[in-house]
Amino acid sequence: MKNFIIFFLIIMVISFVTPNLFIRDVLAFDDLVVSNEKLGFLTRLKEKFFSTEKSIGSDKNSGDSENFELNAENNTIKLLLTESNQVVELNFDDYIKGVLIGEMPVTFELEALKAQALVARTYTLYKLKNSESSHENADICDNVNCCQCYKTKEYAFSSWDDSGENEKWLKVEEAVNTTRNQVITYNGEIIVAFFHANSAGKTEDVKHIWGEEEIPYLKSVEGFEVELEEDTKTLSSGEFKKIIKEKDEAYTYKSGDVKILDYTTSGRANSIQIGANIIKAPEFRSLFELKSTNIEIETTDDYIKIKTKGYGHGVGMSQVGANQMALDGKKYDEIVKHYYSGVEIQTISWRSFFSDV
Numbered sequence: 001m002k003n004f005i006i007f008f009l010i011i012m013v014i015s016f017v018t019p020n021l022f023i024r025d026v027l028a029f030d031d032l033v034v035s036n037e038k039l040g041f042l043t044r045l046k047e048k049f050f051s052t053e054k055s056i057g058s059d060k061n062s063g064d065s066e067n068f069e070l071n072a073e074n075n076t077i078k079l080l081l082t083e084s085n086q087v088v089e090l091n092f093d094d095y096i097k098g099v100l101i102g103e104m105p106v107t108f109e110l111e112a113l114k115a116q117a118l119v120a121r122t123y124t125l126y127k128l129k130n131s132e133s134s135h136e137n138a139d140i141c142d143n144v145n146c147c148q149c150y151k152t153k154e155y156a157f158s159s160w161d162d163s164g165e166n167e168k169w170l171k172v173e174e175a176v177n178t179t180r181n182q183v184i185t186y187n188g189e190i191i192v193a194f195f196h197a198n199s200a201g202k203t204e205d206v207k208h209i210w211g212e213e214e215i216p217y218l219k220s221v222e223g224f225e226v227e228l229e230e231d232t233k234t235l236s237s238g239e240f241k242k243i244i245k246e247k248d249e250a251y252t253y254k255s256g257d258v259k260i261l262d263y264t265t266s267g268r269a270n271s272i273q274i275g276a277n278i279i280k281a282p283e284f285r286s287l288f289e290l291k292s293t294n295i296e297i298e299t300t301d302d303y304i305k306i307k308t309k310g311y312g313h314g315v316g317m318s319q320v321g322a323n324q325m326a327l328d329g330k331k332y333d334e335i336v337k338h339y340y341s342g343v344e345i346q347t348i349s350w351r352s353f354f355s356d357v
Contacts, residue, residue, distance in 0.1 A: 077124075079150065080138035087138045095140075096121050097176050101156045102142075102149030103195075104319055106168045109326030112319070113175035115335040118345065119317055120148060122184040122193040129190065184336055185346045186217045193340065196312025197319050199223035200294050202266040203339065204314030209282055209293075217340045220266040224321040224328075225310075231291050234305045243287055244274055251275050255301045268293045268314065282313070316340065 075092045090098075099120045100106075104113060127147070128139055135141050142150035156172075157165045184191050192215075194206070206218035235243075241253040251274070261271040261278065269281040281293035292310040299305075312318075317339040325335045333345050 077140065078138045080135045080141040082141050082143045087135075093176055093180060095150065096124070097172050098142075098150040098152060099124070099148045100172055100175060101153075102144070102151040106156070106160070106171060108319075108323045110171060110175060111326035111330065111332045111335065112323040113171065114179050114332035115317065115322050115326075116195070116319065117175045118179045118182055118184060118332060118336055119193045119195050121179065121182070122190055123148065123195075125183060126190045126192050179332070181347050181349075182345050183348055184340055184343050186340075186343050188346075191217055191340060191343060194218065194313070194316035195319060195339075196310075196314055196316065198225055198227075198229045198311040199266075199314045199318040199321060200228045200292065200310030201225060202314075203316065203318060203321075204264060204266045204268060204293075206315045208264040208266075208268070208270060209313050209315055217343050218315055219341045220264070221338060221341065222321075223310075223318045224324045225318060226324055227320065228309050229291070229311045229320075231308045232305060233288060233290060233308075234303055235288070236303050237301065240304045244277075247287075248275070248277055251277070255299045258297055258299050258304060260295070260297060266294075266314065269295050272297075 076089050077092050077095050078087055078089050079095060080087050096117055100113060100117050103120060104116045106113070124140065134146070140147045153169065156169065160168055184193055201223045203221050203223055205220045206215050207213060237253045240258075241251060244251045244253070257273070257275045259273050260269045261273050264270045269284070271278055272281060272284045281295070284290070285293050285295075288306060290306060291308045292312060292314060294309040294314070296307040297304065298307075317336070322335045322339070325338065330338075336345065337343055
């Protein structure tokens with residue numbers, strides 16, 4: 001790749017909402033709360049893209065990836081289970097099955113699940129290849145605020161709690177097995193495959209969330225959601241003022257001094273004026289723990305009401321939109337190529353992949 005710069009300098013406090021983003025009962029990749037590990041990962045990605053060019057077929061790169069511990073002989077990964085602080089070694093496909101359970105409802109269409117499996121595999125390999133693990137003796141963890149949500153088969157069967165567990169598990173296995181060894185690439189490089197729950201009609205260009213740099217495959221496209229998740233948060237003038245005063249001690253609330261100044265190409269808020277201060281919408285979202293930056297603001301002397309549409313940062317694949325595309329007859333490769341502009345789906349050899357690490 002010719003130095004696509006991932007410029008994550010803004011405080012990005014948007015990957016998995018409140019601290020965790022739920023799409024119905026299942027976690028989805030977003031980032032309202034960002035751990036030091038995830039923030040460090042994104043910072044390292046920025047540094048790496050400034051200094052190196054890599055592709056699947058390139059020579060081995062030096063740097064952060066030297067601690068990448070996947071086993072090329074039997075395709076295993078070392079996973080930190082954060083609740084028990086235990087490290088387990090898993091077959092990589094079994095890990096992706098656990099991520100699929102954690103990240104998308106199994107009731108979604110099979111083609112949507114295939115797309116999610118492909119996205120999860122791509123994101124995992126991209127992260128492992130481009131960033132040193134922050135976990136001692138482990139490649140990755142099961143914490144949604146650091147890596148991706150992972151759940152066991154046993155957890156899935158107990159949470160599904162119906163007579164169709166075996167059929168649902170077969171659906172998960174088919175989604176992973178059908179896409180085995182496939183990754184999403186742009187110009188021959190594995191992409192950083194961000195995804196979110198619901199774009200409310202149109203996904204967001206990454207430059208409006210994590211910096212001003214262009215990433216050609218993370219552009220704003222149609223979301224295809226039929227149901228647009230909506231939410232309203234109402235704060236008293238005192239509650240609002242208390243939050244803002246942590247940023248600006250001199251701030252005094254008055255009706256009308258909070259307004260959206262401009263919008264992104266997707267229709268989300270871009271910059272917001274609060275008294276004499278102007279902040280970007282992702283920071284505003286973080287301050288008030290909102291579901292998205294697709295917002296409307298109403299103020300009175302007594303309260304401020306913030307309405308949101310959608311769920312998540314809006315970058316990359318919309319999970320609800322992917323399911324709708326599947327319902328409309330689209331295959332997983334069509335879904336993926338819609339949400340990530342100009343990409344290809346490539347089957348990798350594990351030995352070839354490891355030789356590049």
